[in-house]
Amino acid sequence: MSSVQTAIIAGRGRLPAALAAGMTDPPLVAAMDGFAPEGITLDLTFRVERLVPFLRALERDGVGQVIFAGAVTRPRLDPSLLDPATAEVLPRLMAALQQGDDATLRVVIEVFEEFGFQVVGVEDVAPALLPGAGVLAGSVSQRDEADAARAAAIVAALGAVDVGQGAVVAQGLCLGVEALPGTDALLAHVAGITSLRPDPARGKGVFYKAAKPGQDRRIDLPTIGPDTLRGVAAAGLGGLAFQAGSVICLDLAEMQRLAKNLGLFLWARA
Amino acid sequence: MSSVQTAIIAGRGRLPAALAAGMTDPPLVAAMDGFAPEGITLDLTFRVERLVPFLRALERDGVGQVIFAGAVTRPRLDPSLLDPATAEVLPRLMAALQQGDDATLRVVIEVFEEFGFQVVGVEDVAPALLPGAGVLAGSVSQRDEADAARAAAIVAALGAVDVGQGAVVAQGLCLGVEALPGTDALLAHVAGITSLRPDPARGKGVFYKAAKPGQDRRIDLPTIGPDTLRGVAAAGLGGLAFQAGSVICLDLAEMQRLAKNLGLFLWARA
Numbered sequence: 001m002s003s004v005q006t007a008i009i010a011g012r013g014r015l016p017a018a019l020a021a022g023m024t025d026p027p028l029v030a031a032m033d034g035f036a037p038e039g040i041t042l043d044l045t046f047r048v049e050r051l052v053p054f055l056r057a058l059e060r061d062g063v064g065q066v067i068f069a070g071a072v073t074r075p076r077l078d079p080s081l082l083d084p085a086t087a088e089v090l091p092r093l094m095a096a097l098q099q100g101d102d103a104t105l106r107v108v109i110e111v112f113e114e115f116g117f118q119v120v121g122v123e124d125v126a127p128a129l130l131p132g133a134g135v136l137a138g139s140v141s142q143r144d145e146a147d148a149a150r151a152a153a154i155v156a157a158l159g160a161v162d163v164g165q166g167a168v169v170a171q172g173l174c175l176g177v178e179a180l181p182g183t184d185a186l187l188a189h190v191a192g193i194t195s196l197r198p199d200p201a202r203g204k205g206v207f208y209k210a211a212k213p214g215q216d217r218r219i220d221l222p223t224i225g226p227d228t229l230r231g232v233a234a235a236g237l238g239g240l241a242f243q244a245g246s247v248i249c250l251d252l253a254e255m256q257r258l259a260k261n262l263g264l265f266l267w268a269r270a
Numbered sequence: 271m272s273s274v275q276t277a278i279i280a281g282r283g284r285l286p287a288a289l290a291a292g293m294t295d296p297p298l299v300a301a302m303d304g305f306a307p308e309g310i311t312l313d314l315t316f317r318v319e320r321l322v323p324f325l326r327a328l329e330r331d332g333v334g335q336v337i338f339a340g341a342v343t344r345p346r347l348d349p350s351l352l353d354p355a356t357a358e359v360l361p362r363l364m365a366a367l368q369q370g371d372d373a374t375l376r377v378v379i380e381v382f383e384e385f386g387f388q389v390v391g392v393e394d395v396a397p398a399l400l401p402g403a404g405v406l407a408g409s410v411s412q413r414d415e416a417d418a419a420r421a422a423a424i425v426a427a428l429g430a431v432d433v434g435q436g437a438v439v440a441q442g443l444c445l446g447v448e449a450l451p452g453t454d455a456l457l458a459h460v461a462g463i464t465s466l467r468p469d470p471a472r473g474k475g476v477f478y479k480a481a482k483p484g485q486d487r488r489i490d491l492p493t494i495g496p497d498t499l500r501g502v503a504a505a506g507l508g509g510l511a512f513q514a515g516s517v518i519c520l521d522l523a524e525m526q527r528l529a530k531n532l533g534l535f536l537w538a539r540a
Contacts, residue, residue, distance in 0.1 A: 153431050163424055174449040174450055175450050175451070176449045180444055180446075196450055
């Protein structure tokens with residue numbers, strides 16, 4: 001019995017390649033025109049103005065399920081490229097775009113489902129990218145455990161109002177939380193905090209990353225990688241903790257090696 | 271009938287002088303050794319090691335109520351200065367210091383109350399420093415109202431986990447939230463956000479400031495002033511909104527003049 005053909009609807013960055021590498025059966029890889037991922041060859045590109053012909057092409061290629069992976073920003077639309085079938089679904093997409101990224105992704109998923117595709121998540125096709133509970137590098141002190149617990153409570157509270165997915169806590173003090181500018185901006189901001197910082201001899205602090213409570217796990221799961229660890233080190237923190245089973249690790253083996261070299265812990269927290 | 275004598279237990283910054291200027295009867299002003307406020311002459315200084323003799327001196331001066339105003343950091347203690355009566359209360363203060371600033375202030379208030387002083391807040395002695403609801407400068411658009419409402423929800427969620435008292439929202443997107451580094455650091459951080467920022471033509475965004483839900487209103491009410499407005503302007507935002515009746519405005523007349531000159535709104539939001 002052959003398994004169903006999967007297509008990765010790819011955005012920018014390294015996640016689509018990492019995802020393809022983690023899948024048992026080779027996927028078909030498609031990307032929006034202008035949003036090519038890194039390190040993987042595309043089988044197809046498409047434009048939003050011609051979404052319906054693209055969906056029919058996927059169907060002809062035997063695709064039964066799709067997974068969204070990687071970053072996209074709002075594309076500019078060229079009305080002259082619009083085909084009649086896509087013109088019928090475009091108003092829903094445009095309305096969702098006004099309401100923000102989450103609403104847009106919900107409508108995109110709906111459209112794919114209406115055309116008969118199953119939309120799946122990382123845990124369905126490459127569960128190894130979502131490490132389960134355990135200390136993956138270094139060692140976690142009681143102080144680190146307490147800081148991670150406080151950061152997790154802060155991220156949960158922020159998630160309830162649909163703000164970021166990360167926070168930095170040192171010795172119980174919140175040094176920063178993630179908002180629109182993202183993880184790299186937060187860690188750079190923390191790196192610049194000097195005078196108010198608690199004495200690092202008593203606990204350097206933790207960057208903690210988690211999924212938003214109740215988020216659709218097929219889209220927008222948080223992603224960390226070697227660059228995240230470099231940012232954690234530059235911010236003077238003791239390590240990186242994340243919600244076990246809900247955070248995508250790009251190149252875990254490299255992350256473990258790097259954490260060891262940087263003297264950081266890497267902890268998938270239950 | 272003469273009203274009760276009030277003492278301001280002052281910390282650093284401009285709040286003690288603003289508070290004294292807003293009070294009907296002239297207060298006695300005392301500060302911890304090394305934490306002198308700006309723009310006001312001290313009547314008394316004290317050291318934590320000799321807290322009880324200081325409290326007895328206040329009593330002799332006819333002080334019936336005290337108000338804490340201004341910033342202090344943890345003082346270094348010199349055991350050789352300790353008097354026997356203060357030595358009895360010091361263990362409680364030391365234990366509270368281990369638990370953080372809020373716990374310390376709660377114990378300090380308890381000690382003052384045990385010695386017969388009433389501890390009051392800004393609204394009790396200088397309510398004009400806490401503006402009630404209204405637009406104080408400029409004009410607030412529907413977009414600004416929506417951004418302020420979202421920021422207020424974010425600050426309330428953060429307050430529940432004892433993080434900061436401020437957030438920046440533009441067109442529904444959270445550009446940053448206040449943590450340990452404080453308001454100036456948040457606004458400087460937002461000023462540095464360029465690529466991810468929504469088009470300012472459709473709404474520049476709002477900095478919103480509020481008290482933590484359930485906080486003791488006698489200590490740590492958030493304070494804003496002309497410098498806050500300068501930070502809001504440098505961050506490219508449209509204005510400053512704050513929780514009506516719960517945020518101290520240093521020099522409101524100057525703030526209104528400055529907001530007008532900078533093209534910002536200043537809004538005490540109900």
